[in-house]
Amino acid sequence: MDVLELKGIERTYRTGAVEVKALRGVDLTVGEAEFLAIMGPSGSGKSTLMNILGCLDSPTAGQYLLNGQDVATLNRGQLARIRNETLGFVFQAFHLLPRTTASENVELPLLYRDEQLSWKEIRDRAREALGIVGLGDRLDHTPTELSGGQKQRVAIARALVTKPRVLLADEPTGNLDTRTSLEIIELIQRLNDEGLTILMVTHEPEIARFAERVVILRDGLIRSDRRRTPLRAADSLADWSEESEDAMDEALGDRMETETTPPLEVGR
């Protein structure tokens, strides 16, 4: 069965007298365990689409079926429950709680579960999720004590901790360097291999190559929807460490030699 189904989705923003049609009739069907990249120029409506998919925003027209259920029929509380249990959302800006440790950030969605988990269970699941993203040794670090890539991993762990069916990631690599981006993509591919449906917004074609399906938005409409065999991020990472790092090492080494100056004589 299809996990997500969009039919003629429109979203119009009204700011005073000005109307902006961010989405103008999007039809999209995403199946179980697909890894889909959404691309498009800035302002084409990618974030708007993700917000609607994430039940954070509702369309002005059209129908959105999630697991066969029409989202428009749900009330605020039911939507909150879907955000909590079915969907995992990764924001471009991380949105971690400041001065709060990684594990507490990851625990957050579990606190809002309807069923009552024990504190031990909550702790264990947060630790497990951080383990999956490779941060098992950073449980007690606060966001200021983490690198950008690590923060994004915490955000992914937070999205995973509820064991969602769908992971929605709005530019998860937007703030990261190429190497860290590859690591995040490698993680996402692994999760996808395990059966998680993934929709990821990106504006970098190199990143989109790792998805099996690429949808391109322009002016609120889908302009292209293609499938192909994706690259494996794990392979790229392996290549990376041999070529790029060696090259960088050499370049740095040369410069060190030429720029080395004798130490200052300090008179006594």
Add this chain to the structure above:
Amino acid sequence: MKISAVPYVALKALRRNTMRTLLTALGIIIGVGAVITMVGLGQGAGAEVEEQVNRLGQNVILVFPGERQLGGVSIGGGSANTLTVEDAIALREEIPEVVAASPEVRSQRVLVYGNRNWATPVYGQSHDYLQIRDWPIEDGRMFTEEEVGRAALVTVIGQTVVQELFEGSDPIGETVRVRGLPLEVIGVLAPKGMSLMGSVQDDLAIVPYTTGFQRISGRSHAMVLNVQVYNEESMDIARAKITDLLRERHRLAPNQDNDFTIQTQEEVAQVATETSRVMTWLLASIASIALFVGGIGIMNVMLVSVTERTREVGLRLAVGAKGPDVLLQFLIEAVILCLLGGLGGILVGVVATEVIASYAGWPALFSVEAMVVAVGVSAAVGVFFGFYPAWKASRLDPIIALRRE
């Protein structure tokens, strides 16, 4: 939402902003502390007043000239001239329940001894006045009935006068002058401390009323009759008999009102405790204003905090928090803040009461009710002033909240 997570999340949020939490709680600390201190002091003062009324003497009835409202506690300064020395003598001699009666006049006079002088209230009283007041002599003796009869020029003085005029040397047998009259000091009163109204009771001189009325005060009528009754059971009978006797002596027709007012020691006490209760309430309401201001402080901080934490709220909503969860979180935050402040306030209040009471020489009284009420009120303040910001937060739209910088 997980129930035990509500206080957990609220506490975490408060801990993330320790400084702000403390400063906000300070408003409540001051408010609750003020309430507890004020109530404690008011009650301490009340207890002190009661204690002093008891020190007035045993089974005492005061007869004032003219008609007075009960509640005019101000003893003395009788406006009407209706009570005479003869009235006092008649009370003592004709009513068996009356064991002592002293006609009193009071006037502020300058006492001169050598090159020193001191202004003090000089009282004219009868020989049994000290018995009525239950006031012992420390040194020397009280004047006798015989001395009263012949208007002897003698005086018994209080501790303050001894200090001011004699600077510690023995005053017995010395002569002080009042309006040119030489008075021999024959006794010194034991110290008595502050009076109901806060004046120093030891600052006085007592002379026989025969000397005091015309020659010192220049008055012919008594300002008050101090009467002592045999025992407590006889108080009501004595009161009735005094009324009858005085009406008869003053030749009042049955339709005429009394031209005097009788107050028992108990009534004086009632008025005094009533006054101190009113004071307590007054102080408590002033303190409540402080608490109210503290509450507004909480509301202000919570509002700022909701605005500041819009993104946090947005994120919580995005990961599945429901409106009521957010509402509850902010509400509990405000309540915890207030309860913290309440407990701190109790601590501050207890210390402040202890310190002030020890300076004022009052007993420090703490009422558990005041503490319970103060903490209850502070929790209510938390709910009341926390609700609007909390409700505002719970109404936020997740994406709008997340987008806000």
